[in-house]
Amino acid sequence: MSSRDAILTRLRDNRPDPAAYSLPPVARLGDMDASRARFEKSLTLLGGQVLAPQAGESLSAAIARRFPDAKIVCSAVPEFEGTVRIEELGTPQKAADVDVLVVRAPFGIAEMGSIFLSEAQLPTLNSAAHLTQHIVVILSESTLTANMHTAYIERPEFHAARYGVLMSGPSATADIQGVLVRGAQGVRTLSVWWEQ
Amino acid sequence: MKVKPVNHARAAEAFIKDTPHLTFHDERLWDLRQKRDQQMHELPEWQELRTLASQIKEHTLANLPEYLEQFEANAKKNGIHVHWAADGAEHNRIVGEILEKHGVKSLIKSKSMVTEECNMREYLEPRGVVVTETDLGERIQQLDNQMPSHIVVPAVHKLTPDVAKLFAEHYHTDPNDDDPQSLAWSQRLAARPVILAADAGMTGGNFLVAETGTFVVCTNEGNADLSATVPGLHIATLGIERLVPRMADLGVFVRMLSRSALGSPITQYTTHFRGPQDGSEMHVVLVDNGRSHRLGMEDFWTSLKCIRCGACMNTCPVYRRSGGLSYGAVYSGPIGAIIDPTFNERKYSTLPFASTMNGSCSNVCPVRINIHEQLYKWRRVLAEHHELPFVKREVMHMAGRLMGQPKLYRAAISGTETALGVLPRFALYNWLNPWGKNRELPHPVKQTFHSWYKQNRLKTKKKGEDA
Numbered sequence: 166m167s168s169r170d171a172i173l174t175r176l177r178d179n180r181p182d183p184a185a186y187s188l189p190p191v192a193r194l195g196d197m198d199a200s201r202a203r204f205e206k207s208l209t210l211l212g213g214q215v216l217a218p219q220a221g222e223s224l225s226a227a228i229a230r231r232f233p234d235a236k237i238v239c240s241a242v243p244e245f246e247g248t249v250r251i252e253e254l255g256t257p258q259k260a261a262d263v264d265v266l267v268v269r270a271p272f273g274i275a276e277m278g279s280i281f282l283s284e285a286q287l288p289t290l291n292s293a294a295h296l297t298q299h300i301v302v303i304l305s306e307s308t309l310t311a312n313m314h315t316a317y318i319e320r321p322e323f324h325a326a327r328y329g330v331l332m333s334g335p336s337a338t339a340d341i342q343g344v345l346v347r348g349a350q351g352v353r354t355l356s357v358w359w360e361q
Numbered sequence: 362m363k364v365k366p367v368n369h370a371r372a373a374e375a376f377i378k379d380t381p382h383l384t385f386h387d388e389r390l391w392d393l394r395q396k397r398d399q400q401m402h403e404l405p406e407w408q409e410l411r412t413l414a415s416q417i418k419e420h421t422l423a424n425l426p427e428y429l430e431q432f433e434a435n436a437k438k439n440g441i442h443v444h445w446a447a448d449g450a451e452h453n454r455i456v457g458e459i460l461e462k463h464g465v466k467s468l469i470k471s472k473s474m475v476t477e478e479c480n481m482r483e484y485l486e487p488r489g490v491v492v493t494e495t496d497l498g499e500r501i502q503q504l505d506n507q508m509p510s511h512i513v514v515p516a517v518h519k520l521t522p523d524v525a526k527l528f529a530e531h532y533h534t535d536p537n538d539d540d541p542q543s544l545a546w547s548q549r550l551a552a553r554p555v556i557l558a559a560d561a562g563m564t565g566g567n568f569l570v571a572e573t574g575t576f577v578v579c580t581n582e583g584n585a586d587l588s589a590t591v592p593g594l595h596i597a598t599l600g601i602e603r604l605v606p607r608m609a610d611l612g613v614f615v616r617m618l619s620r621s622a623l624g625s626p627i628t629q630y631t632t633h634f635r636g637p638q639d640g641s642e643m644h645v646v647l648v649d650n651g652r653s654h655r656l657g658m659e660d661f662w663t664s665l666k667c668i669r670c671g672a673c674m675n676t677c678p679v680y681r682r683s684g685g686l687s688y689g690a691v692y693s694g695p696i697g698a699i700i701d702p703t704f705n706e707r708k709y710s711t712l713p714f715a716s717t718m719n720g721s722c723s724n725v726c727p728v729r730i731n732i733h734e735q736l737y738k739w740r741r742v743l744a745e746h747h748e749l750p751f752v753k754r755e756v757m758h759m760a761g762r763l764m765g766q767p768k769l770y771r772a773a774i775s776g777t778e779t780a781l782g783v784l785p786r787f788a789l790y791n792w793l794n795p796w797g798k799n800r801e802l803p804h805p806v807k808q809t810f811h812s813w814y815k816q817n818r819l820k821t822k823k824k825g826e827d828a
Contacts, residue, residue: 168447168451168649169445171447172647172649172653173429176425176426176429176653176656177426178657179654179656179657180422180425180426180656180657181419181423181662186416186419186420187416188420189413189416189417191607191610192413192609192613194406194409195404195406211627212629257557257590257591261553261557276616277626277627284638284639291590291638292586292587294586295583295590295591296591313616314609314612314613317609323573323575323633324608326635327636327637328638330586330632331627331632331633333626333627333628336583336630337581338497338545339514339623340497340517340582341501341519342389343385344541349545349548349583350495350497350549350587351582351587351629351630352583
């Protein structure tokens with residue numbers, strides 16, 4: 166017998182009575198506030214930032230102001246040029262040279278300040294989202310969902326994407342003597358730019 | 362030769378002697394517990410979430426074969442290769458064969474307790490595969506040739522100078538660097554080139570979703586996503602109990618996992634893998650390694666509900682003061698003490714005794730595992746299987762006789778109180794009394810509850826009432 170069949174047989178022999186343990190209906194609990202204010206509060210708690218335009222400046226001007234030393238600014242959105250397009254990167258080695266990556270998230274989660282990215286937003290190179298030093302995420306207030314329950318119930322991306330990541334602030338670690346370090350091995354900063 | 366039981370008490374004694382490490386360890390984990398409480402108080406639905414999580418997991422475990430088949434069918438449909446490993450040896454062989462087929466010389470991996478269970482690094486390295494842990498804490502432990510001492514924060518028993526010393530040795534950084542920020546930066550700089558040049562990446566996983574064939578990885582550092590997406594080959598190892606039936610069930614678990622573990626609302630990364638990137642290959646290895654056997658243990662099968670948050674470890678007074686390494690097992694703390702004996706009853710026979718039975722572990726468990734009750738039940742099982750050390754067995758016999766006879770018990774108790782009050786320190790704190798080791802005995806009370814009750818309440822009873 167294969168290991169697969171042996172394991173399944175053992176599980177059938179050993180398990181508790183299935184009739185005694187029914188599956189509860191899908192939960193939809195908690196605070197249903199899907200506001201921008203709640204999202205921003207959660208985002209800040211997890212170390213993310215809001216990139217707010219100064220006196221009506223454009224996204225491109227805001228990025229230049231926020232990242233004055235950036236040499237390679239990679240764009241994964243149609244309305245922003247950058248110095249290179251994500252489709253042109255081709256390899257992780259090239260993506261590792263990127264200073265700032267600009268992407269658009271299809272939705273955000275107010276409870277957690279999380280933004281979602283998948284292969285649809287990172288054409289040809291999922292690793293670009295983690296190899297870039299900084300990431301700027303364009304997000305529309307109208308796509309905010311209240312919490313993890315509503316996100317998993319309502320968003321089709323969880324059933325469609327092959328790679329789907331919820332990023333909640335930048336990478337972080339507290340593995341050395343409990344000291345929180347923002348900017349561990351993935352992005353060092355994560356900024357949200359609200360779509361007008 | 363019979364395997365020797367882990368001497369948890371002796372290892373803990375060494376840990377306790379090192380005051381700076383002990384104090385930090387104790388306070389750091391208690392801080393995590395308090396942060397967890399703070400998060401819990403922000404969600405009025407917390408207890409309801411715990412109940413739901415428990416119900417979903419119990420249902421899934423009772424229907425595990427069907428859900429595993431559903432997961433496998435969906436994952437295969439999405440282009441994932443699914444493997445089944447009966448034990449650690451088979452897991453390692455499967456991974457080794459995949460790596461060999463692709464000519465892999467360098468493997469990067471994120472934290473996975475299951476690969477620790479399987480001793481995978483020890484298997485792969487003699488076969489010419491360089492395995493690099495990319496999680497900072499796990500890497501520190503790898504460089505120090507130690508097991509992770511905690512399932513969420515693997516190097517929590519170390520202080521900054523310990524890390525500086527290791528990094529100086531392996532990364533040639535300043536041995537006197539006392540800044541965690543710059544040490545973490547050293548890890549990033551050391552890891553990047555290895556990640557970019559690796560032939561394959563490996564991750565563990567927190568959840569399997571039967572409905573979609575997805576597996577979910579919850580991490581903070583970004584190293585798991587790098588390990589999974591940079592090389593063209595991704596292997597994920599998960600225990601068969603990680604399943605949930607529906608995508609929407611994840612809401613319940615993700616809301617509690619990091620809140621219970623670290624007191625943060627969510628991990629920085631919650632990643633859902635449902636299929637390989639274009640031009641890449643993805644494998645999932647489903648590992649049994651004793652789990653199907655455990656499912657048949659009437660008193661202990663619910664330990665399979667565990668989502669590995671570590672909350673029970675953070676709250677446990679014994680764990681906080683003895684350190685994870687003292688358990689001598691892959692899984693330490695209260696959850697380790699009820700899981701480990703299923704791997705090797707004799708070797709881990711001492712671990713269910715590493716508890717004060719205060720029940721805090723059960724109270725913080727997000728999936729409502731009755732951990733302290735299982736600790737108690739394990740003690741009974743071990744006693745029945747004669748896995749108790751001699752002194753403990755004899756003391757238990759005496760205690761049994763004493764507690765079975767109220768008069769004898771009361772005489773003994775009042776004797777103890779007198780003894781605590783009048784005996785000199787050297788008589789109380791010596792090797793014959795393990796309760797006097799590394800702790801102060803309670804102050805004696807002037808009167809036991811029983812004699813107080815006899816004096817006050819029994820006297821006031823009305824005539825004719827039964828005593």
